[in-house]
Amino acid sequence: MLHRDEAALxxxxxxxxxxxxxxxxxxxxxxxxxxxxxxAADAVRAIPHPDEPTAxxxxxxxxxxSDDGPTLHLDLQDHAGQAPRVVAAALAALxxxxxxxxxxxxxxxxPPYEYDANAHILTGVTFLESLDERGLPPAFPxxxxxxxxxxxxxxxxxxxxxxxxxxxRRSHPFAEYPEALRAFGCDLEPVTARDALMxxxxxxxxxxxxxxxxxxxxxxxxxxxxxxxxxFYVSVVWRPSV
Numbered sequence: 567m568l569h570r571d572e573a574a575l576x577x578x579x580x581x582x583x584x585x586x587x588x589x590x591x592x593x594x595x596x597x598x599x600x601x602x603x604x605x606a607a608d609a610v611r612a613i614p615h616p617d618e619p620t621a622x623x624x625x626x627x628x629x630x631x632s633d634d635g636p637t638l639h640l641d642l643q644d645h646a647g648q649a650p651r652v653v654a655a656a657l658a659a660l661x662x663x664x665x666x667x668x669x670x671x672x673x674x675x676x677p678p679y680e681y682d683a684n685a686h687i688l689t690g691v692t693f694l695e696s697l698d699e700r701g702l703p704p705a706f707p708x709x710x711x712x713x714x715x716x717x718x719x720x721x722x723x724x725x726x727x728x729x730x731x732x733x734x735r736r737s738h739p740f741a742e743y744p745e746a747l748r749a750f751g752c753d754l755e756p757v758t759a760r761d762a763l764m765x766x767x768x769x770x771x772x773x774x775x776x777x778x779x780x781x782x783x784x785x786x787x788x789x790x791x792x793x794x795x796x797x798f799y800v801s802v803v804w805r806p807s808v
Contacts, residue, residue, distance in 0.1 A: 568660050570669040572653060578671040580649035583642035584625075586671070588656070590636045593667035599636035602663030603629035606638055606656040613655060616645065623648055634672055682719035684788045685733035685799050687763060691722040694730070703730035705806050707778040711746040713800055720801075729781060729805035740785050740800040744772065747783060752776045754783070766790055779806040 568590070579586040593599040610627040614620070625641040638656060642648055660669065678697045698704045702712070703721050705728065716734035723730050734740075744754055754772040763769065769786035781803040787795030 568657075568665050568667060568669055570657065572657060575657075575669065575671065576650040576653045579640060579642070579653055580646040583640075583644060583646045583649060586640040586642070588638045588640070588669055589632075589634050589672040590665065591668045591670060593636060593665065595666075596631060596636055598663070599665050599667065600629055600631055602660045602665040603636050603638045605663055606659040609655040609659040610640065610652050613648070613651060616648070623652070637672060677721075679718040679721055680735075682733075682735055682797075682799075684767075684797065685720040685735065685801060687733075687784070687786075687801060688722065688731055688803070690725050691731065692725055694721040694723055697721060703732050703804070705730040705779075706732065706802075706804050707776075707806070709750065710804075711743075711750050713740055713743050713746075716740070716800070719799070727805065729803050731801060731803050733799055733801040735797055735799050737796065737798065739787075739798045743785070743800050744783065747774065750776070757782070763789075768795065774802075774804075777807065779804050781805050 575588065590599045590603070607627040607629050610624055611622045613623040615623050623642060623645060625643050626639065627641070628639050630637050630639060640652065642652060675695060677693060677695065694703055700712070701718060702710060703723070713734045713736070716736040718732065719735045720731065720733040747754060753775040755775070757771040757773060764771070764786070766789055767786035769784055771782055771784040774781045774783055784801045786799050788797040
């Protein structure tokens, strides 16, 4: 028997229709589970698109045996409202296949930082899923100064380069942090150009040069706070030397 919470599964798929993954846990037979999931993927692909009845609803519906177990990957485009129908079709196929275990959402692990959208100031990046033993992106050099009394709220990796990005938040400005970087051996060069984001966040930015690498440091407050900001941020981009 396949145990599941159909309503919870539908809510999960509706919440992330373009990248939902369902996994069968505690399956006694992965081959049988994969056969049933392939049938479930076929059933989902057989659902017609609401605006183009001759086309399938999903962009993709595929079964994979991953490290987490037998999984069903769904991309319903932006059709969150179709989630109950999709889940019902998949469950019918799984029940017909006689698969046992527990079907549940495969959720990504929680990030090792307190994500804050105010610190998401860069493009062309992916989010780091782990940090090193210091609590830093691994590209940052040994003894790199970590801001005092601050919470890490972002860690990212460039999609096309070797640089990584870390951002911290606290309730007062990071006025002392440039001196901490200089004490570490960084040369700082102010950036005089200003863009809309810098103006809206009171951002100041310096280029960083150091024997171990280069990058930038930006200090700013939450977006659109005007003259009364309450949250302050410092972001460091670091590209290690070759």
